[in-house]
Amino acid sequence: MLTSELLDLNTELVEKARSLVPRLRERAKETEQFRRIPEATIKELKESGLFYILRSKRFGGYQTNMRTYTDIVTEISGGCGSTGWVVALCCLRELMISESFSEKTHQEIYDSSDDIVFAGVFEPRKIKVKKVEGGYIIEEGYWPFCSGSLHASWGYFGMPIVDEEGNIIDQGLITLPMSQVEIADDWHVMGLRGTGSNSINMKDVFIPEHRVVSFTDAINGKFQSTHFRDIPLYNTALFPALAMSIGVPGLGMAKAALELFMEKLPNRPAANLSTQYLSDAAITHHQAAEAALKIETAAMHFYQVADNLDSSAASGEYMSKFDRVKALANIGYAVQACKEAIDILVLATGSAYVGNGNPMQRIARDFAALYTHRTVSPITSKENFGRVLCGLTSSTKNI
Incomplete structure (x- = not known):
């Protein structure tokens, strides 16, 4: 459970992330054209502290948790999938460094510069x-x-x-x-x-x-960061957290796709239907509801994983292998739900989708790149969870 202090910090940081969304959308074309995050965005992410949400307070970070991380990555990804992906992975690498390495290494890193990403x-x-x-x-x-x-x-x-x-x-x-x-x-x-x-x-x-x-030691919670053992965040199960960093941007993309569709819907004429406007057509009602419920399902799975990671870390007991395997299944299931929602919204958008300047196309392309990442494979993660449920060992060793 979040303390009042952490709740206030969560609210502040999420609001900072949300405030960036309009500018991220304005820069989306530039971001794609130059194949990198614009320097103006990088500057804003640093100045807002959103790059440092999983950094320890000792080294100038916010030292939050996976719930706050999920909220922030979702917001930023709703503005720009590429930016959300970079924030998700760069911040998660900070968690991995903080967990895995010794105090000597941390001092060497953070003493080397005031600008660490x-x-x-x-x-x-x-x-x-x-x-x-x-x-x-x-x-x-x-x-x-x-x-x-x-x-x-x-x-x-x-x-x-x-x-x-x-x-x-x-x-x-x-x-x-x-x-x-x-x-x-x-x-x-x-x-x-x-x-x-x-x-x-x-x-x-x-x-x-x-x-x-040793990566083997790290994925089993045997971390060299003995100086951080009293900080719950740095007992977070490493591999499920890594999978979250790859999957959660998809939730922001799916939410953005639904928002975009609903914004464009009013006064859209209906072609080859019995109604004048698309918003009056029964098929549109089914599509909007189905997409919205799938996105809500995905969110429930992602937040369940985030909360389980946080509660396990706070307990002082490293997350069990069974729970780690299940977490990956939850993430894979959530990613699949996001894909199905976006597919529905693309179909509902109609032929306007094929235009290169259409934001729905960019969202769908960004999500397609995320979906192919094997770490969040819905098929593999469900198979592994099913194996464990049936008393067998997971076929993926790095969990």
């Missing part, structure tokens, strides 16, 4: 690592789809942990300044164009030992 990718497509004295050398590495890469100062990446003979002994997480990586200009896509999700290349980069942690 995180981006990162867990799974490398290609990597060659060598164990050396005091750490590791990434001789070469390639990570695609690093959302927010153009605005980040520190990175968070997955890396195999190897021994002196080169044998892989664990999966690791690393953090390093983005000045040590090469950002490719290769984000040419149909949806979420403004996220700047470019590929990252590394060559002969040294990663000191204290900036390498």
Whole structure:
């Protein structure tokens, strides 16, 4: 349950996010055209503190919770899917850094600059690592789809942990300044164009030992952040929180699609129907109601996960494997409900949808890019939950 202090902070931050929506919509064309978030938006996100909602108070953040995070990401995504996606992932990376790494690493990061934003990718497509004295050398590495890469100062990446003979002994997480990586200009896509999700290349980069942690330990709640153990936020289950960062922007997009449809509906003529206006047609009533109820269903699932993450973190007990698997099923189910709602609204919009300047098309394209992310796959997440319900183990190990 939120304290009155946290409720007041939630209200303040959500209102800040909501106030940005008109400007985000005005900049949507620019965001897509230049394949990055406009600097004016980045400046507003920093000045409003919305990039720092999951940062610890010790290092200048708001140290909120997943409920507040869900509210804020939903609002921003309703203004611009790409911006909501970047805020969702950059803030979540901050949580992951805060949970996973030691006090020494945190001090190194936050002492390095007053302007810290995180981006990162867990799974490398290609990597060659060598164990050396005091750490590791990434001789070469390639990570695609690093959302927010153009605005980040520190990175968070997955890396195999190897021994002196080169044998892989664990999966690791690393953090390093983005000045040590090469950002490719290769984000040419149909949806979420403004996220700047470019590929990252590394060559002969040294990663000191204290900036390498076990991903296996982290997903099971064995965090190196011993100095944060008394802060509930930093006991949040890592993998479900990551899945939330990918799924929740879809809720904002779906809400925006419904809002846009209802705004355009009055006085729209009805073609090939028995009514003069579309708003008087029974088919429109069914479509609007069905879309609205699916969006409401999605919201209930997302907020259930957020509240369960927060209550589990506050209890001092790390979320159980069963509850983590169920959380991913809830998220996948919510994403599917959002997709179905948007599909209904696209059909109800009619042929105007095909125009490149139509905002409904941008929303649908952005959501389509989100929907393909395997972390929030409705099919995989339901299968895994069903396996666990039937007494089997999940087929996805990283939960």
